[in-house]
Amino acid sequence: MKLLSLAKKLLIYREPKPYQEFELLEDEPFETEHGPDEGTVLEKTSNPISCEEWNLIRQKSKDGENSSQTTSQETSAPGLTVSTSLQANLQYVKRELHSPKNKDVIIREFKVMNCCDACVVYIDGMADKNTINNFILRQLMLRPLPEQAGEVCSLDYIAENLLAANEIQRVRDIDAAIREVLNGLTALFVDGAPECILVETRGYESRSITEPLNEQVVYGPQEAFVEQLRTNITLIRKIIRSKDLITEIRPIGKGGQISCAMLYVDGIVNPRVVREMKRRLDNINVNITIGTGIVNQLIEERPFSLFPQSLSTERPDRTAAFLMDGQIALILEGSPQAIIVPITFFHLFHTSDDSTLRWQYGNFQRYVRLIACFFAIFLPGLYLALTLYHSEMIPAELMSSLHQARENVPFPAVIEVLLMELSFEIIREAGVRVPGLVGQTLGIIGAIVLGQAAVEAGLVSPVLIIIVAITGLGNFAIPDYRLSYAIRISRFIFIVLGTIAGFYGISAGMYVMFGFACSLKSFGVPYFSPVAPKTESNPDIVTRGPVWTQIQRPDFLNTRNRRRADDSVMGWRNRDK
Amino acid sequence: MKDEGKFGVQEATWLCAITIIAKVLFTSPAIVTSQFGPAAWYMSLISVIVASVGFAFILKLLKRFPRRGLPEIYELSIGRIPGSVFSGILCIFLLLIVIQNLSDFQEALHVYTYHNTPDWYTILIFVICLAILSFLGLETIVRTAKLFSFFVIAGMLAVLLLAAENYDITNLFPILGYDIKKNIMHGIIRSSAYGEVIILAVFARSLQGTGYVKKAGIASLTISGIVITLTLLAYILTFPFYIAEEVTSPMYELSQLIDFGRFVQRIESVFLLVWILVTLISSTAIFYTFISIYCFIFRIDDRRPIIIAGCFITFAGAMLQSNVSGVVISGVKMIRSLGPIPFFIMPMIALAVSAIRKKKEGTDDKA
Numbered sequence: 001m002k003l004l005s006l007a008k009k010l011l012i013y014r015e016p017k018p019y020q021e022f023e024l025l026e027d028e029p030f031e032t033e034h035g036p037d038e039g040t041v042l043e044k045t046s047n048p049i050s051c052e053e054w055n056l057i058r059q060k061s062k063d064g065e066n067s068s069q070t071t072s073q074e075t076s077a078p079g080l081t082v083s084t085s086l087q088a089n090l091q092y093v094k095r096e097l098h099s100p101k102n103k104d105v106i107i108r109e110f111k112v113m114n115c116c117d118a119c120v121v122y123i124d125g126m127a128d129k130n131t132i133n134n135f136i137l138r139q140l141m142l143r144p145l146p147e148q149a150g151e152v153c154s155l156d157y158i159a160e161n162l163l164a165a166n167e168i169q170r171v172r173d174i175d176a177a178i179r180e181v182l183n184g185l186t187a188l189f190v191d192g193a194p195e196c197i198l199v200e201t202r203g204y205e206s207r208s209i210t211e212p213l214n215e216q217v218v219y220g221p222q223e224a225f226v227e228q229l230r231t232n233i234t235l236i237r238k239i240i241r242s243k244d245l246i247t248e249i250r251p252i253g254k255g256g257q258i259s260c261a262m263l264y265v266d267g268i269v270n271p272r273v274v275r276e277m278k279r280r281l282d283n284i285n286v287n288i289t290i291g292t293g294i295v296n297q298l299i300e301e302r303p304f305s306l307f308p309q310s311l312s313t314e315r316p317d318r319t320a321a322f323l324m325d326g327q328i329a330l331i332l333e334g335s336p337q338a339i340i341v342p343i344t345f346f347h348l349f350h351t352s353d354d355s356t357l358r359w360q361y362g363n364f365q366r367y368v369r370l371i372a373c374f375f376a377i378f379l380p381g382l383y384l385a386l387t388l389y390h391s392e393m394i395p396a397e398l399m400s401s402l403h404q405a406r407e408n409v410p411f412p413a414v415i416e417v418l419l420m421e422l423s424f425e426i427i428r429e430a431g432v433r434v435p436g437l438v439g440q441t442l443g444i445i446g447a448i449v450l451g452q453a454a455v456e457a458g459l460v461s462p463v464l465i466i467i468v469a470i471t472g473l474g475n476f477a478i479p480d481y482r483l484s485y486a487i488r489i490s491r492f493i494f495i496v497l498g499t500i501a502g503f504y505g506i507s508a509g510m511y512v513m514f515g516f517a518c519s520l521k522s523f524g525v526p527y528f529s530p531v532a533p534k535t536e537s538n539p540d541i542v543t544r545g546p547v548w549t550q551i552q553r554p555d556f557l558n559t560r561n562r563r564r565a566d567d568s569v570m571g572w573r574n575r576d577k
Numbered sequence: 578m579k580d581e582g583k584f585g586v587q588e589a590t591w592l593c594a595i596t597i598i599a600k601v602l603f604t605s606p607a608i609v610t611s612q613f614g615p616a617a618w619y620m621s622l623i624s625v626i627v628a629s630v631g632f633a634f635i636l637k638l639l640k641r642f643p644r645r646g647l648p649e650i651y652e653l654s655i656g657r658i659p660g661s662v663f664s665g666i667l668c669i670f671l672l673l674i675v676i677q678n679l680s681d682f683q684e685a686l687h688v689y690t691y692h693n694t695p696d697w698y699t700i701l702i703f704v705i706c707l708a709i710l711s712f713l714g715l716e717t718i719v720r721t722a723k724l725f726s727f728f729v730i731a732g733m734l735a736v737l738l739l740a741a742e743n744y745d746i747t748n749l750f751p752i753l754g755y756d757i758k759k760n761i762m763h764g765i766i767r768s769s770a771y772g773e774v775i776i777l778a779v780f781a782r783s784l785q786g787t788g789y790v791k792k793a794g795i796a797s798l799t800i801s802g803i804v805i806t807l808t809l810l811a812y813i814l815t816f817p818f819y820i821a822e823e824v825t826s827p828m829y830e831l832s833q834l835i836d837f838g839r840f841v842q843r844i845e846s847v848f849l850l851v852w853i854l855v856t857l858i859s860s861t862a863i864f865y866t867f868i869s870i871y872c873f874i875f876r877i878d879d880r881r882p883i884i885i886a887g888c889f890i891t892f893a894g895a896m897l898q899s900n901v902s903g904v905v906i907s908g909v910k911m912i913r914s915l916g917p918i919p920f921f922i923m924p925m926i927a928l929a930v931s932a933i934r935k936k937k938e939g940t941d942d943k944a
Contacts, residue, residue, distance in 0.1 A: 016879055025583070390690070390846040395839055501694075501702060503846050504686065507853035508706050511721070518720035519713040526716075532723035534587040 021301070022276050024342070024524030024558050081172045086117050086191035089174065093121055093187075096178050112140050112162075116153035117191040126184035128203025135164040136186060136199055155193045163188075167200035179251060183259060183333070206231070212314045214481060220356040224314045225336040232331045232338070233261055235316035240265065240323060250278070252295065252332075254287040260295070263319075263329040263338075270326065270558045273342060273523050277328055292335040299341070302520055306489060308482040309522040311340040311347055318352050326559030328523075342523035342557065344530075346541050348480040349373075359546045366542065369477050376474035376487050380417050381494030381506050383467050387413050389502030405461040414499040416460050420468045421495065423450055425488070428472075447472075529556035538564075581783045581869070582716035586793045589777055589784055591726040592719045592862050593797035594804070596773040598729075599859035601808045602828050602852050603681040604909055605770065609809065611822035612763055616754025618809040623764030625802035628771035631921030632794050635778045638928040639787045642938045647778040647924070648873045653938065654931035661874045663923050667775070668874065670912075670919040671867040672887070674773075675860050676894035677912055679703055682856045683895060685826045690849060700895045703857070708888045710861045711868060712881065715780060718865055722858045729858075732851030733804060736828060737811045739835040744814035769916020770805070773859075774798055776866050778924070828852070864891065 083089050090107065099105040104126075109119040120136060139162045159168055171177050177187045177196050184202035209231065212224035225232045233247055244266040252260045260281060264274055280299045288294075292312060300309045313319055319329045319338045330339040340347075349369060354362040386394055387402065394402065409416060427450065431443030451469075454460045471491065478484040490513060497505035520527035530537040536555040539545030548569040553559045568574065609617040635647075642650045647667075652660030683699050691699060710718055754760050774797060777790050784790050812827040815834065824830050832848040868887055872880050931937070 013882060016881070386846075390849075392843050393846045395842070397839075501698075502691070503849045504691065504699070504702065504853055507850045508702050508857070510850075511706055511725075511854060511857045512709050514724055515710045515713055515717055515721045518724060519717040526720065528720060528724055532588065532720040533585050534723065535585075 021521070022524045023521070024270065024272065024556075080174050082174050082177070082189070082194055082196050084192050084194050086119065086189055089189045089196070090119060092174060093178065093189075096175075097121075097181075108137070110137065110141055112153060112158065112190065113143060114141075118189060120186050120188050121181055122186040122201065123181060123184065126182070126204050127186050127201040131165070131199075131201045131203065132186055136188065136201075139164050140188075153190060153192055155190060155195055155197060158188070158190065159197060163197065163199060165199045165201070169198040170195045171198055179257070182257065202230070209235070215313060215315050215318070215352065215479070217351070217353045217356065220352050221315070221317045223316055225316060225331070225338060227334050227336050229259060229261055229331060229333040232316070232336075233263070236263060236320055236323070236329070239317060239320035244268070245323070248278075250281055252281050252284050253290050254285050258290055259333045261331045263323060263331065265323050265326070268324065268326045268553070268559050268561050269328060270560065272558075273328060276523060277330075277341065281330075290332070292330075292332050292337045292339055295330065295332060296339055299339075301522075305516065305520055306486040307345070307517055307520060307527070308348065308480070308486070309341075309343070309520055309527070311343045311480065312337045312482065313340060314338075315352055321352075321355070324564070325553050326557045326561075342521075342525035344522065344525060344556065345517065345527050346531075348483045349478075349542075350540075351479045354544055355547075359544055362544050366544065369479070370542065372474035372477035373487065374474075375470050376478065376484075377490050378494055378506065379467055379471045379474070380421060380491060381498035381509075382503075383464075384413055384417060384495060384498040385502040385506055388499065402461075402463055405463050408458040409461050411459070414495070416464055417468075417495055418492075420451075420454070420460055420464055421471070421492070423454075424468055424472050525556050530554060581780055582714060583783055583785060584716060584719045586784070586789050586796070588719040588723040589780075589789070589793035590796040590800065592722040592858070593774055593777055593793065594800040595722050595726065595729060595855055596776065596859040596862045597771055597797065597801035598733075598804050599678065599855045600770060601805050602826060602855060603678075603685055604825055605913075606809055606812050606827045607822050607824050608909055608913075609767070610813065610818050613760050614754040614818045615749050615751060615813055616757075616760050617818075618806055618813055620754075620760055620764045620767070621770075621806045621809055622802065623761060624768045625771055625798055625805075627765050627768035628774065628921075629795070629798055631768060631772075631917070631924075632774050632798065634921065634928055635775065635924045636787060636791050636794070638924050638931070639778060639781055639790055641928070641931055641936070643787055644782055644785070645938070646780060646782050646873070647775065648870050650931075651923075651927055654927045654934070654936050660927075663927065664870050664874050667919045667923065668867050668870040670916075671863050671870070672890065672894075674912060675707075675864045675867065675891055677909065678856060678860045678863070679891060679895040680898035681909070682853075682860075684898070685829065688825050689829050690846070697896060700892055703860070704888045704892045704895075706857055707861050707864050707891065708884055710857075711865050711884045711887075715783060715865060715869070718858075718861055722862065725854050725858060729851055729855055730804075732848060733808070733828070736832045736835070736848055737807060739837070740811060740815060740831045742836075743831075743834050744811065746814065748814050748817050766917065767913055769913055769920055771798055771801060772916045772920030773863065775920050775924075776862060779866050779870060826852075 080092070083092075090109075093099070094105075094107065097105040099107060104124050105121070106124050107119055107121050109117070112118045118140065120132065122132060140158070143162065155170060159170065169180075171180075172195050174196070177198060180198050181187050184204055186199045186201040188197040188199060190196075206228040207226055209223050209226055211222045215224075223235060225235065229249075237245065242265060246264055246266050248262045250260050250262060252258055262274075262277060262281070277299070281295075284290075284295070284298050286294070286298070290298075296308070296310050296312065297303055302309065311322075313322075314337050316338075319340065322340045323329055327340050327342060330341075331337075332339075349366065351365070354366060357365070391399060406413070411419070424447065427443055427446040430446065431439045433439070434442050447469075451460075451465045455462050455465060475484050475488060475491075478487060493513075494506055494509055497509040499505075501508070517527055518532060526533055529535055530541060533556075536552065538550040538552050538554070540550060551563060551565045551567065551569060553562050553564050555562070606617070609620065613620045638650055638654070639645075639647075642653055645653070648660070648664040651663040654660070655663065679700060682703070683696055686699055687694070687696065710721065774794050777784065777794050777797070781787065781790050784793060808828060811831060812821060812824075815831060816824065816827075821827070829845055829848065829852065832845040833843065835844055836842040864887065868880055868883050871887075872878075872883055877883060
């Protein structure tokens with residue numbers, strides 16, 4: 001049956017499904033795209049606000065001042081409301097959290113000032129017990145009974161007078177409350193109250209801030225993101241101390257298990273990109289614990305493409321630079337990377353060092369990287385094309401030594417190249433899997449021993465070892481980890497193309513590969529902007545101009561504020577000032 | 578006409594320029610030299626001037642029907658059926674050019690590099706690339722052309738500069754060629770060598786205004802005119818005209834002559850990359866234009882089946898050519914001599930008819 005349906009799919013004509021691709025076009029005015037909610041936020045935004053404040057302002061503007069305070073999560077996933085009966089609430093919470101079978105769930109019942117029944121619910125290990133003991137339970141149980149005893153059990157009184165916590169939320173949706181409990185917050189249910197109070201008590205273990213592992217620089221900050229969302233947001237706020245830096249926290253995935261912070265600078269970012277990002281995040285329907293890598297794949301427009309359409313960085317300074325350019329950063333709870341969108345191919349080639357070093361040094365680095373990338377993709381393929389089809393191009397002396405080196409090799413050139421490339425990939429993979437220093441040693445020793453042994457055994461020629469080594473090193477020079485994977489895979493394609501059709505095959509492959517890449521868009525931005533299509537930008541594509549020339553934001557991002565700096569970046573040159 | 582997406586002046590310029598330039602890589606220069614002798618290089622300037630005049634008429638027509646493509650304009654100006662006939666003639670002509678380009682390319686490849694490779698193999702690889710890029714759409718094609726433009730121009734200029742040591746100024750004489758009157762006459766007819774500028778008119782909607790079409794057209798004609806003239810000049814400076822008319826691919830021959838010491842010699846294979854890329858871009862652009870016009874005539878929304886069918890026809894057409902001389906006699910000469918009709922004369926007729934019938938559609942702000 002499967003075979004039959006496959007044959008049907010292949011042979012029978014089907015109309016293409018209409019699909020409106022998201023495009024970031026220049027001639028669409030911001031005003032019409034700017035939603036009323038965001039307009040309100042703009043008016044109300046003052047000094048840097050917390051994520052919860054931001055969400056509350058949004059909610060207020062939607063529901064009106066008189067409605068109860070609810071979180072944005074509630075609107076995204078409306079569920080059962082909190083009952084006025086404490087026992088009914090407890091029963092529901094226990095059933096949902098599988099208590100008492102699930103020992104992580106702690107439900108502590110008590111009386112507020114010996115007056116009315118209440119209970120707190122939290123997850124052991126996720127919440128900070130010190131905060132719960134000293135600033136919730138102690139405050140609620142050990143305080144003397146005030147004169148107006150009747151008010152004690154009202155949530156208003158508890159929230160305003162008793163709870164000594166810096167951040168609280170009142171929610172009606174009991175499912176939303178459970179979701180937040182799973183995030184490390186503590187839920188307080190009071191008998192007779194139609195809402196519960198969520199107290200910020202997150203206090204789980206996390207590692208401290210360390211140096212970046214994959215994006216090390218010589219100059220510049222040495223901090224990297226960690227697995228804690230709050231810390232990561234703070235790291236960015238430390239750099240961008242702007243009132244316009246907005247952090248929206250949204251639960252993503254089925255059941256909203258993971259909190260995701262979406263950061264952008266209001267007034268710079270294009271609101272359409274923000275809206276599109278929200279649309280994509282809100283429509284992720286997976287029931288698994290997702291991290292940056294999976295979200296990356298789920299928000300990309302063309303998941304079948306080899307090239308990544310978003311950028312992952314572990315550096316807060318780089319993230320801040322992207323935000324100031326009008327891009328969006330996504331940070332997930334539990335992931336030490338930020339996802340940046342929209343991006344172009346050239347962003348994947350840039351590093352922090354390019355900017356922190358003087359422009360001449362930065363450029364030198366970039367050119368080296370570019371040459372390395374060229375070698376990483378094409379060198380083995382070109383070697384095969386030259387030796388198999390275009391040997392007239394090789395100078396006589398080189399040709400002679402090549403032939404001498406290959407004299408004792410029993411395999412055809414292509415098998416030789418594939419053998420060595422595969423061995424190199426295996427060593428690399430093994431090096432990653434073996435822990436710590438052993439892995440690095442294994443990689444080096446493996447490559448040397450294997451290469452030497454293969455040459456001595458007459459299985460491969462020494463020239464090929466040089467080629468494979470240069471190719472491998474070239475691959476390591478590519479700054480983006482996912483792009484380096486794309487290049488590794490492409491290399492094998494070009495090996496095949498070089499073998500079957502020489503330079504013709506390689507040219508045809510280049511044409512198709514770059515054609516595919518040109519058809520990509522990252523959140524409406526063409527992948528090869530600002531080169532193809534040509535748009536205005538700072539001199540920072542392949543060659544990077546001096547810092548004082550970087551006065552514009554990239555045109556292709558269609559930012560609301562195009563200028564990054566005044567014309568006189570180095571105003572001190574003017575003697576009058 | 579179906580919305581093909583949007584692109585800018587630079588992308589359009591490079592797409593059009595590369596499409597026109599491609600023919601200088603094949604047998605065309607040899608044919609020109611056989612017709613005009615040492616005067617071939619400036620004959621190209623006459624052709625580009627005539628093509629510019631023809632393009633001016635196309636622009637006039639576009640201005641009468643702003644934000645519409647040429648096939649739509651044909652229907653609006655001269656009626657549905659005659660308009661479809663005009664579009665159909667252009668469509669068939671474009672398909673013939675693609676087939677011609679491919680045959681030319683295949684034969685040149687066979688002569689210089691892939692002597693033992695079967696024809697079907699070379700053509701098949703080419704047609705697959707054509708199909709893939711056509712599936713990806715016009716936006717992708719123009720962006721790819723723009724992306725490779727630096728590489729193409731750098732490669733061609735490198736060949737012209739590195740081959741300078743072989744230039745001999747005496748090869749330019751007699752400077753007036755065989756017969757100046759005949760030269761000018763042929764120069765006018767050969768304006769069809771620049772006729773691919775009509776692609777801009779077909780996709781005028783994507784360029785968002787006649788003003789942009791004008792800019793892109795002038796720029797592409799200028800670039801291609803300079804490159805073709807320089808290439809022909811370099812070719813005539815290198816080979817005496819009686820030898821030049823025998824060479825299948827002059828640019829390839831020029832690159833073969835580059836010799837700087839023992840190491841930098843026989844680097845024509847590097848040039849091969851440029852050659853192949855230019856041909857692929859050029860053929861894809863023309864092929865996609867053919868598909869687009871065809872789908873418009875028959876009001877077909879889904880282009881995928883037509884692309885596949887078009888690829889089969891192109892493959893079969895290219896396989897029909899028996900050898901280089903067949904390609905030259907039946908193809909290049911015929912296309913060049915008949916080219917002005919679909920490229921320039923038909924738009925002129927449409928313009929005249931629309932003026933007589935007083936057919937006009939608003940004004941174009943960006944014109």
